[in-house]
Structures are given as structure tokens and as C-alpha cells.
Amino acid sequence: MADRIGACGPTVAVVAFVLVTGGIVAGSADAIAANIGRLALAVTLLHLIGFATGYALARLTGFPEAVCRTVSIEVGMQNGGMASALARQHFAPLPLAAAAGVCSSVMQNVIGGIAAAIWKRRPPHV
Numbered sequence: 001m002a003d004r005i006g007a008c009g010p011t012v013a014v015v016a017f018v019l020v021t022g023g024i025v026a027g028s029a030d031a032i033a034a035n036i037g038r039l040a041l042a043v044t045l046l047h048l049i050g051f052a053t054g055y056a057l058a059r060l061t062g063f064p065e066a067v068c069r070t071v072s073i074e075v076g077m078q079n080g081g082m083a084s085a086l087a088r089q090h091f092a093p094l095p096l097a098a099a100a101g102v103c104s105s106v107m108q109n110v111i112g113g114i115a116a117a118i119w120k121r122r123p124p125h126v
Contacts, residue, residue: 017081017105024084024102028095032103035096043104047111051076065124069115077112080105 025032032039054075058068084101091097 020081020084021102021105024088024098028099031096032099039096039100039103040107043100043107044111046078046104047076047108050078051111051115069119069124072115073112076115077108078104080108 051072055068055072058071063071080101080103082101083104084098087094087097087101
């Protein structure tokens with residue numbers, strides 16, 4: 001039973017992410033369109049710097065490659081869903097505030113996916 005439920009987990013998560021993201025984007029589409037360049041630059045830099053800093057600091061402190069990669073992912077991946085929810089609650093008059101969290105969620109998954117694909121091809125030395 002648990003295997004059947006577990007097999008549906010990723011699909012349910014993706015559908016939920018799309019619905020929440022779509023709702024936020026639809027509610028702030030004009031603000032996103034007017035600021036897409038700055039928004040994309042900001043979230044891209046946020047995550048690139050996070051991934052790079054996490055990896056570099058772990059490397060500088062002498063951790064093995066597998067730990068460096070793990071720290072990189074932990075620092076680079078932020079919780080855009082929580083950021084969007086908090087922004088909607090506390091900054092409701094500013095539609096771009098919640099949209100930044102949504103864009104951040106998308107970008108962290110893109111950058112994290114690229115990093116995972118690269119690292120999968122180059123296994124860490126144990």
C-alpha cells in the first residue's frame with residue numbers, strides 16, 4: 001500500500017506546485033511582465049551565489065567532495081513556496097513580492113537540476 005502511495009508522490013507534488021505557482025503568477029502577471037528582466041536576474045544570482053558559496057566554503061574547510069556538493073545544494077535551494085506565502089500574507093498590496101518567490105522556486109529547480117546532472121556524470125571521490 002505504501003509503495004502505491006509513494007509512487008504517486010512525485011506526480012502529486014508537481015501538480016500541487018503547478019497549481020500554487022499558476023495562481024500566484026496569474027494574480028501578478030502584469031507586475032511580472034513589467035519586471036521580468038530584473039526579477040530573472042535577481043533570482044538567478046541568488047541561487048547561483050548560494051550554490052557556489054555553499055560548495056566553496058565546504059571545500060575551503062576541507063570537507064570531502066560529497067559533503068561539498070550536499071552543502072551546495074542545501075545553501076542553493078531556498079523555499080520559494082514559503083517565501084511566496086509569507087509575501088502574500090505580509091505584502092499583499094505588492095503583487096511582485098509573491099511573484100519573486102515563485103520565480104525563485106522555478107530557478108532553484110533549474111539550477112539544481114543542472115548541478116545534479118553534471119555531478120551525476122562525475123561521481124565524487126570517496
